Amino acid sequence: MRKLLALFAVTAFLVAACTPASPTTGASPAPQATATEQATDADITLSGPVQVTLWHNQSGALAKGFEEMIKEFNSSNGKGVTVKPEFQGNYTQIYQKMLGAIQAGTVPEGVVAVENQVADYARAGIIVEMDPYINSKKNGLSPESLKDIYQPYIDSNRYPQYGDRILSFPFIKSLEVMMVNEDLLKELGYSAHPKTWAEFEEMSRKAKVVGADGKVTRWGWAGMGSEAFLAGVLTRGGSILKSPTEVGFGGAEGLEMLQMYDRCIKEEFCYVPKGFDWQDRFGEGNLLFATGTSTGRPFIKAAFKKPINWSLFGMPTNGTAPSRTIQFGGVIAITRSTPEKQLAVWEFLKWFTDAKQTAKWSVLSSYMPVRASALEDAALKAHWAGPDVQGAQAFALVPTSAAGPSIRGWQEVRDAIFEAITKVQTKKEAPDTSLATATRKANDSLKENQ
Amino acid sequence: MPPRVLAAGALKHLILVAGAVLTAFPFYWMVTTSFKSFAEAQSYPPVLWPTVWHFENWQQAWEFPTTLWARSFANTLGIAAVSTLGTLVTAVLAAYAFARMRFRGRNVLFAIFLLTIFIPSEATLIPNFVLITKYLGWYNTYQAQIVPFLASVFSIFLLRQFFMSVPQELQDAARIDGAGHVRFLWSVALPLVRPALITVALLNFLASWNSFLWPLLVTSSPEIRPIQVALVPFSSEAGTQYHLLMAGATFVILPTLVVYLIAQRYFIEGVARTGIRG
Amino acid sequence: MPAPSRLDARRRRILFEHIEAYLFVLPAVILVGVFDVLPGFAAFLMSLTRWGIIYERFAGLDNYRAVLDPAGARFEQFMNSLGVTVWYVLLTVPIEMFLALVIAVVLYQGTSGRGAYRVVYFMPYITSVVAAALVFEWMFDANFGLLNWAIGLVGIPAQEWLREPDGVFGMIGSAFGLELQGWMTGPSLALVAVSIFTVWHFIGFQTVIFLAGLTNVDRELYEAARIDGAGERQIFLRITLPLLSPTIFFVLVLATVGAMRSFSQIFVLTNGGPLDTTRNVPMLIFQTFFERTAVNGIGLGAAMSFIFVLIVVAITIFQFRVLGRRVFYG
Structure with missing residues (x-):
């Protein structure tokens, strides 16, 4: 009996293990069919009702707004498309679900992801190339409409490991920005935002106040994360990626950034946050600068104990490099299903990123609109002119922004950077050792994910 | 009874009561927090007993969007x-x-x-x-x-x-x-x-x-x-609406707790038996 | 084919009995075979492949090499996780067992209210880890948590608990002006916090088993x-402990294996962070499978789990060899 069972088990699993997970996969990284076939798929006419599922990460009030917009699309698209939104948790949780669904062959028609996750999915051959859809005479975007979308937003959806093809579309976009308490800045005797990191450091140092009990009660800076670090590398003249298997932040620029943070921690002019509580310090008026996501605006305002005059501005530089920043956020990828369903998701994406909708969504969610023409929208204009000036300030930085590379393994690179920062922040390691470790880990990850 | 025996007995019960209080405290904390107002749940130093019982918290948690x-x-x-x-x-x-x-x-x-x-x-x-x-x-x-x-x-x-x-x-x-x-x-x-x-x-x-x-x-x-x-x-x-979070945790724990208290003999003896036999 | 009539009655009965017995065990055999035995074999086969988001190819022992090569990144991760696993066992098992033993002995001696105490102590064990962890997360909160308030009463500064990657020995040391370095800083405070939860959750289980063991000790021996x-002390050392030693040994083996394989509480409370200081081996395996390395997560993760199984089995055998002999089987 035991032998029989063992034999049964081994055979069953040899058969199982040797069957490829998906018939469309192979050694070739190309997940797409030929261009002509795709052109037909993208050019079909939708007839009859099509229902598609979209796995997303919008929760709370945003989920409500998002789902209402989807309802509006469902009732107004005139092509019989029904989008069924399913909340699946945060990016990581969606990713876990996707890995499962890919094995099971039950992926949703559309999925919210970050770019490096899409790069993973594409390896399984389940992602639909979007260039034919974008360029379709019938269902695509006009050249003017395409140009209206910010170039960095389109660029981050090109995947170098898949022939630079567009495999996803911008969904929710944020920027790493510098926030400043203008009242405090004035109080310290400054009339302009810092242009260089040296100025920035000096101003931050000056903001520090020590209370009677010897504890720091006012700080210069908080919010050093992977994105702030990468923005710092860029504005010091460095690069994010040297080659497909080598990161670019391991050199002098990255070191300078970590060393600055190290000084800031040791001299205690940096606030060491517990979770998001730096927002409270900012709201109390006890924090001069903070780096963070532009989408945090409502949370910053909610933390105000008294009215504070504040603004967002671009990253300081080394004096010669141009000011740049990092953009990030979610994209939506279309998975291989039927031509009708694929087109249905595309129709939704087209609608959702249209000027009117993207403007509406920006007001609602504080994410950046994906199009320049969204600025013409009256509601967004009014919103940014009045209650949310900072929104417009952030938006002005979009053209100078760059995304992290859309390649497999990038998540581990970000984790490695974050680890290095945390080690400096907790005074566990010196900047040079922690950076060396992070660089090694990052490069290992990139190599492993080739 | 001689005082020494009494004292030893009292010490034993003191240990047991202290242990029981520590063990049961998280449950107490969960349930009482679930009835506090948002502000009271967040207050520091913590409030050990709700000043006003917000029974509507449970409804709010139950009907929470999504x-x-x-x-x-x-x-x-x-x-x-x-x-x-x-x-x-x-x-x-x-x-x-x-x-x-x-x-x-x-x-x-x-x-x-x-x-x-x-x-x-x-x-x-x-x-x-x-x-x-x-x-x-x-x-x-x-x-x-x-x-x-x-x-x-x-x-x-x-x-x-x-x-x-x-x-x-x-x-x-x-x-x-x-x-x-x-x-x-x-x-x-x-x-x-x-x-x-x-x-x-x-x-x-x-x-x-x-x-x-x-x-x-x-x-x-x-x-x-x-x-x-x-x-x-x-x-x-x-998120940080701890009064609602605790209400949610109570929803999940309460049914098992009730079943356990009714049938605790079977639970405990079942575990004890596997323990000896193992 | 022989006709049934050619079998004598006895053989027919035996055959019928066999068929009946096989029918009785069949459902269980199929289910256990398909969902326990088969996946066990499959896990081994998977460890010999390069399989991430898709199956790629047979890879021989490559995955084992990747995990065990001291120069490789996977080795570093694995060893770090192994270290976390060891600390976690040391932080939970002895404390759990000591406290459970004390409670059980005291309960056994003083009979009044024993049932009620037993019910309370066992309560955490039956509660859902996910829900209970929510409560503990709240109590461990750095800003409004009850624990920070409590330690504040005795003059200890507020801590980050589940978010604190610093080693506890290092923290205690620096409070007394002693700067410790490297591994000497000990397990992170986050791991200690997770351990506190674990002790709370499992102590009742062990108490109940110890109590059962004590009840088996012949009362006449005490008399x-x-x-x-x-x-009393002599009775405890000379009679209770030796007679309870099989139970103690059993609990030790069970608790060690259980602590090494802990997952849910770590997953819910810290997800392996901060700075991977609570990422034990099961957590690393899970992350390798499901969160990272889409290229070869299944292959690498399966190899890691097999190596881990060998380690767990080796430790269990070691316990049997070294400690099992000292157990007194009266």
Whole structure:
């Protein structure tokens, strides 16, 4: 009996293990069919009702707004498309679900992801190339409409490991920005935002106040994360990626950034946050600068104990490099299903990123609109002119922004950077050792994910 | 009684009471926080007793956007009931056979069963996942949450011990009366091991109620998820509204607590018994 | 094919009995075979492949090499996780067992209210880890948590608990002006916080088993010892402990294996962070499978789990060899 069972088990699993997970996969990284076939798929006419599922990460009030917009699309698209939104948790949780669904062959028609996750999915051959859809005479975007979308937003959806093809579309976009308490800045005797990191450091140092009990009660800076670090590398003249298997932040620029943070921690002019509580310090008026996501605006305002005059501005530089920043956020990828369903998701994406909708969504969610023409929208204009000036300030930085590379393994690179920062922040390691470790880990990850 | 004995007794009770208070405190904290106002739940230093009882918190947590508590509860109840019943049937049959029937390969088979206890779940998680989702096509279904749990080696082991303690004379008497194994099992052996059946049923029900990782992995729709998994999006949704979070935690814990308090003897004795036998 | 009539009655009965018995065990055999035995074999086969988001190819022992090569990144991760696992066992098992033993002995001696205490102590064990972890997360909160308030009462500064990657020995050391380095800083405070939860959750389970063990000790032995004039301490050391040693040993083996394989509480409370200081081996395996390395997560993760199984089994055998002999089987 035991032998029989063992034999049964081994055979069953040899058969199982040797069957490829998906018939469309192979050694070739190309997940797409030929261009002509795709052109037909993208050019079909939708007839009859099509229902598609979209796995997303919008929760709370945003989920409500998002789902209402989807309802509006469902009732107004005139092509019989029904989008069924399913909340699946945060990016990581969606990713876990996707890995499962890919094995099971039950992926949703559309999925919210970050770019490096899409790069993973594409390896399984389940992602639909979007260039034919974008360029379709019938269902695509006009050249003017395409140009209206910010170039960095389109660029981050090109995947170098898949022939630079567009495999996803911008969904929710944020920027790493510098926030400043203008009242405090004035109080310290400054009339302009810092242009260089040296100025920035000096101003931050000056903001520090020590209370009677010897504890720091006012700080210069908080919010050093992977994105702030990468923005710092860029504005010091460095690069994010040297080659497909080598990161670019391991050199002098990255070191300078970590060393600055190290000084800031040791001299205690940096606030060491517990979770998001730096927002409270900012709201109390006890924090001069903070780096963070532009989408945090409502949370910053909610933390105000008294009215504070504040603004967002671009990253300081080394004096010669141009000011740049990092953009990030979610994209939506279309998975291989039927031509009708694929087109249905595309129709939704087209609608959702249209000027009117993207403007509406920006007001609602504080994410950046994906199009320049969204600025013409009256509601967004009014919103940014009045209650949310900072929104417009952030938006002005979009053209100078760059995304992290859309390649497999990038998540581990970000984790490695974050680890290095945390080690400096907790005074566990010196900047040079922690950076060396992070660089090694990052490069290992990139190599492993080739 | 001499004062020294009294003092020793008092010390013992002091230790026990202190331990019991520490053990029970999280439950107390959970329930009382669930009735505090938002501000009071966040207040520092903490408020140990709600100044005003906000019973509406529970309603608010129950009706929280994007949660489907009622549905999740029904799912959990259904899944737990079916898998518990199934486990009872398969375990009673197998345990009886291992204890009271003679057949070739019995010991080898039982040894294999016992060995599976040592295969750690981390190692079989992925193969099971691939098997269920890819080869059985059960991703995001109820059967994925039920079928793998229809047999429990642990339950078989426990019941086998009990069936072995049923006196042989009873079986001999039944045979003389012309009763086969099926009738003997049904009308004599089962009633005799009733307490063990209850223990096995309760422990399986509890395990099913509390299972988390597996349903998290094999389901994707809120409509078919059990409450443990439903608690995750709820907790990220409710964020720092700790009064609501605690209400949600209470929803999940309270039913098991009630069942436990009613049937605690079976729980504790079941565990104690496995402890000795192991 | 022989006709049934050619079998004599005895053989027919044996055949029928066999068929009946096989039918009885069949459902369990199929289920255990498919969901326990088969995946066990499959896990081993998977560890020999390069399989991430898709199956790629047979890879021989490559994955084992990747995990065990001291120069590789996977080795570093694995060793770090192994270290976390060891600390976690040391932080939970002895404390759990000591406290449970004390409670059980005290409960066993003083009979009044024993049932009620037993019910309370066992309560955490039956609660869902996910829900209970929510409560503990709240109590561990750095800003409004009850624990920070409590330690504040005795003058200890507020801590980050689940978010604190610093080693506890290092923290205690620096409070007394002693700067410790490297591994000497000990397990992170986050791991200690997770351990506190674990002790709370499992202590009742062990108490109940110890109590059952104590109940099995023959009361007459105590009577005899008392008549011989033995003191309470002597009775405990000379009679209770030796007679309880099989139970203690059983709990030790069970608790060690359980602690090494802990997952849910870590997954819910810290997800392996901060700075991977609570990422034990099961957590690493899970992350390798499901969160990272889409290229070869299944292959690598399966290899890691097999190596881990060998380690767990080796430790269990070691316990049996070294400690099992000292157990007194009266």
